[in-house]
Amino acid sequence: MPILITDPSDPRLEDYVSLTDVALRRRAEPERGLYIAESEKVIRRALGAGHRPRSFLMAERWLTDLADVVADAESHDVPVFVGEHDVIERLTGFHLHRGALASMQRPGLPEVASLVADARRIVVLEDIVDHTNVGAVFRSAAALGVDAVLVTPRCADPLYRRSIRVSMGTVFQVPWTRIDPWPGGMAVLQSHGFTVAALALSDDAVALDVLEAAPPTKVAVVLGAEGDGLGGTTVAAADVVVRIPMAGGVDSLNVAAASAVAMWALRIRDR
Ligand SMILES: C[S@@+](CC[C@H](N)C(=O)[O-])C[C@H]1O[C@@H](n2cnc3c(N)ncnc32)[C@H](O)[C@@H]1O
Known part of the structure; x- marks a missing residue:
């Protein structure tokens, strides 16, 4: 009863x-x-x-x-x-x-190594503080065929009520875990064959179109915090720094929008 x-x-x-x-x-x-x-x-x-x-x-x-x-x-x-x-x-x-x-x-989180072992497309969220943005990234990740999402220790909780709601429940569908330490843990991704692509606004970044034209077999797209963007150590340790060309005098996209653009451009086309 x-x-x-x-x-x-x-x-x-x-x-x-x-x-x-x-x-x-x-x-x-x-x-x-x-x-x-x-x-x-x-x-x-x-x-x-x-x-x-x-x-x-x-x-x-x-x-x-x-x-x-x-x-x-x-x-x-x-x-x-x-x-x-x-x-x-x-x-x-x-x-x-x-x-x-x-x-x-709350289910236990898998080890990073086991989560990425068979993955080809992963997204890393560095210190994203807004639950809405975290939920929106998961929704796009599910829709665009991303194999796993990794969140850094200071990143907002994908299982917080608002993240779940905005993700439309895809936080239950897309495999995810915390990557700790970060950016130290990036080496684990590289040892599994991932090209780590830091999405940043640096002048010397390559345009996303260049990576899209010849996408690596395994790519980890790393996205930075809403205000400050990616940390300098993260950018320095990445294999490539990638910029989404902007127009209209706008300097950057919202992080969830940037993630969707990058995941779409780098999607696996043979599945
Ligand atoms: C709102 S932006 C942060 C802007 C921040 N002022 C900066 O300088 O990076 C949040 C994140 O979205 C991604 N992003 C947004 N627009 C981008 C663009 N045009 N090119 C590459 N990454 C972008 C980056 O990962 C960035 O860290």
Whole structure:
């Protein structure tokens, strides 16, 4: 039976406290080994990817739409909490328009070496701080046939609620892991035969068209932070520095847009 909640300070609901407090959630979710899936679609995609739920929280009317998920949860002793919208809002900090939340076990991350062993196209996100940008890169990566995404230690969490939503659930589909240390870990990519292409605005960079005309067999496209771009050590250690030619007096693209342009130009054409 679903568990009716009336008290937002109920300790069983700790996973869902203050979901709008980005600083708190950014720290607490990885520490506690969980992430939050929001909406029926995202919950189903997370379960479809084999991720395990810790609990569910929803307004009562969603028990019907999610009847199969609820039945499965209850058969595995996973609690299903239901409550009025105002109780959920006081707990989470927002009105639950999308109907349902799940607290999911955060899956363990694979080793970089095993993730890239059979890959030909990978994307590295260096210190991207905006969850929207991280989610948008994953969506493009899935759509453009990228084999894996690597995120540096200071990069925003692909499993944060907003990243998941913007990615349209593709963070569950595209293999990814953290690459640590960085940029030291770049050597692992090079030892696996990757040409590391740093996307940067340097004057001496080669135009993306040049790389597109003769693409290396294995390419790792490295993208930099929204404000500062790639670090100098990263650019120096890369095999090639690549620039997307700009027009109209605009100096750069948004990082997610730049990633899509580069992934499209360097896509594998024989799959
Ligand atoms: C908004 S840009 C950062 C701009 C930053 N001021 C700089 O000098 O790099 C974010 C990232 O997107 C990529 N990027 C954006 N426009 C680019 C372009 N025209 N050529 C190559 N990379 C680009 C780079 O990886 C960059 O680090």
